[in-house]
Amino acid sequence: MKTKLKAGIVGAGNIFRTAHAPALANHPEVELVAICDPDANKAKARAEELGVPLAHVYADYRELLRNHPELDFVDIATPNAFHSEIAVAALDAGHHVFVEKPDAVDPAQAAAMAEAAERSGKLLMSMRNNRFRPAVQFLKKLADRGYAGDIYTGRCGWTRRRGIPGKGGWFTTAALSGGGPLIDLGVHFIDVAIWLMGDPRPVSVTGATYAKFADAVISDSVHSAFGEKKADGIFDVEDLATGFIRFDNGATLQIEFSWAANVEEEANFVELRGTKAGLHYRRGEAKVFTELEGTLVDVIPKLPKDSGGHTEHLHHFVDCLQGRAKPINTPQDGIDMIRILSALYESARTGAEVKL
Missing domain, CATH: 3.30.360.10 (Dihydrodipicolinate Reductase; domain 2)
Structure with missing residues (x-):
């Protein structure tokens, strides 16, 4: 069990601001390390609100992943079409992933995410609040x-x-x-x-x-x-x-x-x-x-x-990473949905x- 799980955020819009940020920022075992959004003003605003260094604010998720190999997990709250692409990249980079619903926009993308989780050995979980x-x-x-x-x-x-x-x-x-x-x-x-x-x-x-x-x-x-x-x-x-x-x-x-x-x-x-x-x-x-x-x-x-x-689901995700719980939903659930x-x-x- 880690004292602090280092998290990277991809997507700084309303769903992150209202639902993800309060759950993660107030969790004693989570440290928000980096944040990414194509809208630079939005990303900087969230970083300032959450105490993330401005040097760790990015417009491209690839740069975030490249610069922060220390991350334990990546939280994805982007428009739906990008969920699969970013999740696969984060999993292949060796990070656990939590992604907003829907898991993906088509079954092939959902299957690609599940396959990436399988080969990486990392936890992939989609929001089912x-x-x-x-x-x-x-x-x-x-x-x-x-x-x-x-x-x-x-x-x-x-x-x-x-x-x-x-x-x-x-x-x-x-x-x-x-x-x-x-x-x-x-x-x-x-x-x-x-x-x-x-x-x-x-x-x-x-x-x-x-x-x-x-x-x-x-x-x-x-x-x-x-x-x-x-x-x-x-x-x-x-x-x-x-x-x-x-x-x-x-x-x-x-x-x-x-x-x-x-x-x-x-x-x-x-x-x-x-x-x-x-x-x-x-x-x-x-x-x-x-x-x-x-x-x-x-x-x-x-x-x-x-x-x-x-908040309860995001905290459950942390519990799973810390070995205190078993996942309430799985990548296969995402494929089926x-x-x-x-x-x-x-x-x-x-x-x-x-x-x-």
Whole structure:
């Protein structure tokens, strides 16, 4: 166990500033050594906030890796299209890697990351912060103990009324993001649903995507603050995706993810139907629907405050590096997730079911 794990940061935007930086900067076993971002002003601002020497600020991640062989791990929080390239380079340079979701923008990139982790012997982990929410942890314990019985179907989603992130910027540019809310939000709660279901293997998907709000100017979601808006930028991704996933055990999962839709309010949710109980997650709260002594009952647990799970996951990563824990998610999980998302996009494009 090391007293201090030396970390290099690649990507100094909002997700790093709001979710990664607080978790890493306040961890007693982490030292932030270097930071990289193509935007020099952004990188320097983060360095000054976090006490990173300005001499260790870079515009190119290759220079950061070349100048800092002492790093224990690299934390990647860049636009999606660069996750795989940077992760493979960092792993091949002998560093552990933590990367923001989604793992990559296509299955081949996700597989390349897993292969790099295998040959380097280093830990590769992608953000799955929602697994660490108290409500999800509670439901996972019940599911693993068989409290819900056979979980045979369910639905999950994250729907926003008006919450397009960084409109015109990299979020809405397919070449940089890999897609819209399906790859941005779907990775979160499709993962939670499948994890709670016991990780059945997906065998086919059907999907549809829509782009109806490219000209919308209203915003009612704090999440629209992510990314950087560009008035004359690109919007060539979907703003809503729906779909259906079949698994090898006969279970099914309906999905819906949107940045903008005419709904009552923003909500993220997972609803699973079991033969003994229904497991329900919605906006940080858990409910269980079951029977007790011949009576239908709703169980609403009193749980610790939900902080979003980002800090807990990054601290879990540190625990794994220090030998105190085993990884809650693996590179194979990442490959499986990107295969699902890519197949849903293919189904939306062709109008046909896609076998996995």
